[in-house]
Amino acid sequence: MQMKFYKYQGTGNDFVMIDNRTEFFPKAAVALIERLCDRRFGIGADGLILLENDSDTDFRMVYYNSDGNQSSMCGNGGRCLVAFAKSLGIIKDATTFIATDGLHHATILENGAVSLQMKDVLDVKIESEYVFLNTGSPHHVTMVNDLQNKDIKKDGAAIRYSDLYGKEGSNVNFVSQLGDANFRLRTYERGVEDETLSCGTGATATAIAMHALGNTNSNTIAIDVEGGKLKVSFEKTNAGYENVKLEGPATFVFEGEIEI
Numbered sequence: 001m002q003m004k005f006y007k008y009q010g011t012g013n014d015f016v017m018i019d020n021r022t023e024f025f026p027k028a029a030v031a032l033i034e035r036l037c038d039r040r041f042g043i044g045a046d047g048l049i050l051l052e053n054d055s056d057t058d059f060r061m062v063y064y065n066s067d068g069n070q071s072s073m074c075g076n077g078g079r080c081l082v083a084f085a086k087s088l089g090i091i092k093d094a095t096t097f098i099a100t101d102g103l104h105h106a107t108i109l110e111n112g113a114v115s116l117q118m119k120d121v122l123d124v125k126i127e128s129e130y131v132f133l134n135t136g137s138p139h140h141v142t143m144v145n146d147l148q149n150k151d152i153k154k155d156g157a158a159i160r161y162s163d164l165y166g167k168e169g170s171n172v173n174f175v176s177q178l179g180d181a182n183f184r185l186r187t188y189e190r191g192v193e194d195e196t197l198s199c200g201t202g203a204t205a206t207a208i209a210m211h212a213l214g215n216t217n218s219n220t221i222a223i224d225v226e227g228g229k230l231k232v233s234f235e236k237t238n239a240g241y242e243n244v245k246l247e248g249p250a251t252f253v254f255e256g257e258i259e260i
Helices: 030-037 075-087 152-160 200-212
Strands: 002-010 013-019 047-052 059-065 094-099 102-108 114-117 124-126 131-134 138-143 171-179 182-189 194-196 220-225 228-236 241-248 251-259
Touching: 002 075, 013 075, 030 047, 047 075, 059 075, 075 094, 075 102, 075 114, 075 200, 075 241, 075 251, 124 200, 131 200, 138 152, 138 200, 152 171, 152 182, 152 194, 171 200, 182 200, 200 220, 200 228, 200 241
Parallel strands: 013 047, 059 094, 138 171, 182 220
Antiparallel strands: 002 013, 002 251, 047 059, 094 102, 102 114, 114 241, 124 131, 131 138, 171 182, 182 194, 220 228, 228 241
């Protein structure tokens, strides 16, 4: 069977997009999803996203990591899916959709960037060497002195598979400070099991962690990732961090057909 697919990327975090409103896609086919995401034997991507119908919102987001397994929320993937939904004529410049971590609102800006409202973060665990929080996906955030020469795959995997996080593991973010409200980030993503050029939930987690540590007083933070620049904004309340937004580019790359 020939399947139509679309490729999108957000600051280098790339995704295979599939319009699954007719529910044709075999969602339990782990090996197929892994093959489609393979950069040598498939299309190549950090993840695969299905756009599906939803009775209460504009659409549903179903996200798979490149290992073929359904996963938690992906911020850059969500922003790219919004751009994809607009290209299909499902939405215009504002939308509400449902994902694994709940309801999301998003807006497509005049410059084509997508601003995505993330989940509220009410619990930030601060330890002596790291911060842990969940921004739709679990994130370990730690500051390092020499980020450029850090072995992200090796050191990230060591933390991801450590006793800290058990079988489920955690994404791992290594951060350095560039300015008062500007940080550089490199992320090891579970499910990809390697460094990615960008991680939206990781950028969100990093911005909140840096604010919680007192490394910045700003509620709008620039995050430099390997694939470009993201912006995170939020409101600090007595409950935690609310009205959290992730903003950045969401770019169409190419489309095609592949045998499945």
